[in-house]
Amino acid sequence: MSKATEVISPDTSAPHVGQVNGGHVHGDHLHDDHEHHDHIPKGITRWLFTTNHKDIGTLYLWFAFIMFLVGGAMAMVIRAELFQPGLQIVEPNFFNQMTTVHGLIMVFGAVMPAFTGLANWLIPMMIGAPDMALPRMNNWSFWILPGAFLILLSSLFMEGGGPAFGWTFYAPLSTTYSGDSTALFVFSVHIMGISSIMGAINVIVTIFNMRAPGMTWMKMPLFVWTWLITAFLLIAVMPVLAGAVTMVLTDKFFGTSFFDAAGGGDPVMFQHIFWFFGHPEVYIMILPAFGIISQIVPTFSRKQLFGYASMVYATASIALLSFVVWAHHMFTTGMPVYMEMFFMFATMLISVPTGVKVFNWVATMWRGSLSFEMPMMFAIAFIVLFTIGGLSGLMLAITPVDFQYHDTYFVVAHFHYVLVTGAVFSIMAAVYYWLPKWTGKMYDTTLAKWHFWCSLVSVNVLFFPMHFVGLAGMPRRIPDYALQFADFNKWISLGGFAFGLSQLIFLALLIKACKKQGEPVSAQVWDGAEGLEWEIPSPAPYHTFETPPVVK
Amino acid sequence: MKQLTTVFAKWCSSIPFLLMSPLLFAQEASEEASSLNLRRGATDISGQVYDLHMLMFFICVGIAFVVFGVMFASMYLHRKSRGAKPANFHENVKVEIAWTVIPFLILIFMAVPAANTLIAMEDTSEPDMTVLVTGSQWKWHYKYMDSDVEFYSLLATQREQIENKFQKTDNYLLEVDRPLVIPTGKKVRFLITSDDVIHSWWVPDFAVKKDANPGFINESWAKVNEPGIYRGQCAELCGKDHGYMPVVVIAKEPAEFDKWMGEQEEIVRKAKEEEQRLLSMNMSMDELMKVGERVYNTTCAACHMPNGEGLPGVFPALKGSKMALEDQQGHIDIVLHGKSGTAMQAFSKMLSLKEIAAVVTYERNAWGNNTGDMVQAKDVNAVANGN
Numbered sequence: 008m009s010k011a012t013e014v015i016s017p018d019t020s021a022p023h024v025g026q027v028n029g030g031h032v033h034g035d036h037l038h039d040d041h042e043h044h045d046h047i048p049k050g051i052t053r054w055l056f057t058t059n060h061k062d063i064g065t066l067y068l069w070f071a072f073i074m075f076l077v078g079g080a081m082a083m084v085i086r087a088e089l090f091q092p093g094l095q096i097v098e099p100n101f102f103n104q105m106t107t108v109h110g111l112i113m114v115f116g117a118v119m120p121a122f123t124g125l126a127n128w129l130i131p132m133m134i135g136a137p138d139m140a141l142p143r144m145n146n147w148s149f150w151i152l153p154g155a156f157l158i159l160l161s162s163l164f165m166e167g168g169g170p171a172f173g174w175t176f177y178a179p180l181s182t183t184y185s186g187d188s189t190a191l192f193v194f195s196v197h198i199m200g201i202s203s204i205m206g207a208i209n210v211i212v213t214i215f216n217m218r219a220p221g222m223t224w225m226k227m228p229l230f231v232w233t234w235l236i237t238a239f240l241l242i243a244v245m246p247v248l249a250g251a252v253t254m255v256l257t258d259k260f261f262g263t264s265f266f267d268a269a270g271g272g273d274p275v276m277f278q279h280i281f282w283f284f285g286h287p288e289v290y291i292m293i294l295p296a297f298g299i300i301s302q303i304v305p306t307f308s309r310k311q312l313f314g315y316a317s318m319v320y321a322t323a324s325i326a327l328l329s330f331v332v333w334a335h336h337m338f339t340t341g342m343p344v345y346m347e348m349f350f351m352f353a354t355m356l357i358s359v360p361t362g363v364k365v366f367n368w369v370a371t372m373w374r375g376s377l378s379f380e381m382p383m384m385f386a387i388a389f390i391v392l393f394t395i396g397g398l399s400g401l402m403l404a405i406t407p408v409d410f411q412y413h414d415t416y417f418v419v420a421h422f423h424y425v426l427v428t429g430a431v432f433s434i435m436a437a438v439y440y441w442l443p444k445w446t447g448k449m450y451d452t453t454l455a456k457w458h459f460w461c462s463l464v465s466v467n468v469l470f471f472p473m474h475f476v477g478l479a480g481m482p483r484r485i486p487d488y489a490l491q492f493a494d495f496n497k498w499i500s501l502g503g504f505a506f507g508l509s510q511l512i513f514l515a516l517l518i519k520a521c522k523k524q525g526e527p528v529s530a531q532v533w534d535g536a537e538g539l540e541w542e543i544p545s546p547a548p549y550h551t552f553e554t555p556p557v558v559k
Numbered sequence: 560m561k562q563l564t565t566v567f568a569k570w571c572s573s574i575p576f577l578l579m580s581p582l583l584f585a586q587e588a589s590e591e592a593s594s595l596n597l598r599r600g601a602t603d604i605s606g607q608v609y610d611l612h613m614l615m616f617f618i619c620v621g622i623a624f625v626v627f628g629v630m631f632a633s634m635y636l637h638r639k640s641r642g643a644k645p646a647n648f649h650e651n652v653k654v655e656i657a658w659t660v661i662p663f664l665i666l667i668f669m670a671v672p673a674a675n676t677l678i679a680m681e682d683t684s685e686p687d688m689t690v691l692v693t694g695s696q697w698k699w700h701y702k703y704m705d706s707d708v709e710f711y712s713l714l715a716t717q718r719e720q721i722e723n724k725f726q727k728t729d730n731y732l733l734e735v736d737r738p739l740v741i742p743t744g745k746k747v748r749f750l751i752t753s754d755d756v757i758h759s760w761w762v763p764d765f766a767v768k769k770d771a772n773p774g775f776i777n778e779s780w781a782k783v784n785e786p787g788i789y790r791g792q793c794a795e796l797c798g799k800d801h802g803y804m805p806v807v808v809i810a811k812e813p814a815e816f817d818k819w820m821g822e823q824e825e826i827v828r829k830a831k832e833e834e835q836r837l838l839s840m841n842m843s844m845d846e847l848m849k850v851g852e853r854v855y856n857t858t859c860a861a862c863h864m865p866n867g868e869g870l871p872g873v874f875p876a877l878k879g880s881k882m883a884l885e886d887q888q889g890h891i892d893i894v895l896h897g898k899s900g901t902a903m904q905a906f907s908k909m910l911s912l913k914e915i916a917a918v919v920t921y922e923r924n925a926w927g928n929n930t931g932d933m934v935q936a937k938d939v940n941a942v943a944n945g946n
Contacts, residue, residue: 092727092731092732093720093721093722093723093727094721094722094723095723099799099800099801099802099803100799100870100873103796103798103799103801165872166871166872167870167871167872167873168872168873171798171799172796172798173796177756177757177795177796179755179756179757179773180756180757180796180797180798183755183756183900183901183902184696184755184756184798184901184902186872186873187872188872267774268772268773268774268775269774269899273774273775274757274772274773274774274775275770275772275775308637308645309639309645310645310646310647310649311647311649312649313648313649313650314649314650314655315649315650316650317650317655339759339768339769339770339794339795340770340772340777341751341769341770341772341775341777341778344677344678344681347677347681348674348677351670351673351674351677352670355666355669355670356666358662358666359659359662359663359666362658362662363655363658363659365626366626366658369626369629369630369633370654371649372630372633372634372637373629373633373637374633374637374643374645374646374648375633375637375643375645375646376637376638376639376643376644376645377633377634377637377638377639377643378638378639378640379634379638387630387634390630391627391630394623394626394627395623398619398622398623399619401615401619402612402615402616402619405611405615405669405673406673406677407607407608407611407673407676407677407680407766408597408608408611408612408615408673410608410680410766410767410768411597411608411612411763411766411768413768413794414759414761414768414794414795415794475594475595475596476594478595478596478597479594479595479596479597480598480763480791480792482761482792482793482794482802483796484796484801484802485792485801485802486802487721487732487802487803488732488802489730489731489732489733490727490729490731491594492594494594495594
């Protein structure tokens, strides 16, 4: 949370000539009161041509949620096949397509767009800006995304099926030994990358140029800080991913040998390039989550965030360290022992700033005045379960034991704890926190409680036993397994189905909220909430901060 | 709300106990393969790795207890419904330095034994014997570097068990036709490589997991203390049948190992003689088809499918294909040498002349391909020698 809590009321009645919305200048509404001023375009063109950060935020969030359900449906296929040993439902080749596309959709289609949606909605409102700095590019960076995922999903219906080489697309499985759909996979990843880079540029330009007077760097809310650092990570590594997929494309279709030893290349070089992107990528998916939790915990503790400055520095050091740990994904590839040691020590080091964050949240709660509304419940679940994922991450950093954990379900358990109960839970916490501000109505809290408790129980039944089967020796990415893993896999699958169904409660809640059902809320919504976004009315008007507020 | 909080607090406080559970089971099940935890394994190194794992696990559980303990205490003590008033502090340099420095010291405490074990694991010098391990889609090949003995090791589980037609037996998916045999008490070095995509050779009981990279050779080693059968699996996604390429290693006492090795060398010598004898003989159509069907189903059916129709867009069909119907020379050639740039492997190393002759005959006469062609070992030999 920022220290930017004292605000001189924004002068909302001032004339605002030249406020452009979809090419329409609101000249003739100059003297209307605020409600009537919100000239919101109607119909599909509102969404197609919108340059409004709130509309684009909504588009991103719904798109992410739909992709979450699509990727989740693929996870259901995976878990249904793994319910029992033996092949029952799908063929191994299709199973591999499911694991691959599930991963790609959840990473690039669900988690990243959801965070971009939250950035769009919140960053301008948190720093007192009227909109994102580059609104037309903002429209474009969203609207190329559905195309990218249509291409990716359509590849599943090609002869030979979609990509089946894992979301990490290791060469030469993705080059010489892959199907023709690889071309579609490469094209769609390029488009996703372009979208992410444009989104990141927009965030950086907005934060650098459009902060309200008095909103100094060290007064910025932590969500803004974490997203700023995330945006720099995105710009640094998305081009590396683009390079990797392009080399895969030319190796497969144009006769190059980047990753083929027969032509002087090296398949392990692919992994170095991929994980140079891939490791910062995992922080891209968790730093905004840290920001969200740092907004929510102080509100419901009714106490200022402990160690604001150390939170900022910890985030920055995590981001910097993320560039020098990539090869801990590759300990079994046969690196020299001194390289293994370097990457082991560097990886262990990351747990220090991450620990600082967790300690700061706990210290914020210590001697606060705690209440447990929905956002806080998700935030607490995040802290506990993300920490479990972080501790298993520390175990994975230890190279000699990583040889045993690597490519088993222990790793699957680890990254689902940090990504599902980490990133996804933080997104849900954010939605439950800011949704009343967006719609002006309190959502259905009974449904929210059902959603929370069903999700919390089922997600642990789903992912916790994966630690056990992984340690007992079950490799990941297999459609069929030895009999000693059968009991746990049954439970894991049942937990998976329950977690999937629980998200339908969330869908029902969101549909009700979007129909504007529920009790009206005040501008502040939560009695401990502080920050510029809580100064504007609920629901947030279509245009906010046309005249910048002054932050003392 | 108050009720919810208490339930939540109760539930969450059980997490550390859940974390402990592998440990409780580990003690009673240390001899048998645990279904909850790593195994201590059969080498000194795997024992060290296990100890390191348990040390890390305890430290993590300890950290979790402290952090969650403080958090749940404040959730209970400082909740609004109990009338808690918020304090005003929001920084404390001493505390912040302490919780940066203490974790750092804990890390150093972890790093020292980890580094020592790692150095020991990577020391492949002065082995007593060396085995070349080569992965290919979806089988392992073992070659003893000091002798002529080499063989492929394929999944031995019946197709019918995988398709749920037969009862699954104890070592379902963890059994092979020819396991690797090594002596106990000797430092055995493994050279690990691949013929096609990346595989990973993993025997949990040896704490050995090393990627098999095409075009490069990795090294690892094990000195097995106890005779026994040790099972593992491929650990790197390597395509369609990644789940179906197990590793089985039998460790025998040195004397027994030497006896086994002598027998194998004798078998290799006899097979070579047999091969020479077959060159001057013709096999009947029935015999060719019978041997061919067996070879096809163990070697070719994974990609080209038992019905010869392949997987459209991934693996080509043989049924009705131009090569299987017309180009006999090309057909023998592709089975012998593979086709570069595709998943089609060279089988000259894996199959005998007789087996290649039989499988080519089978492919040219099965599934309605009825060409009537018969291919004999000497025809294959002619193509192999470039005549």
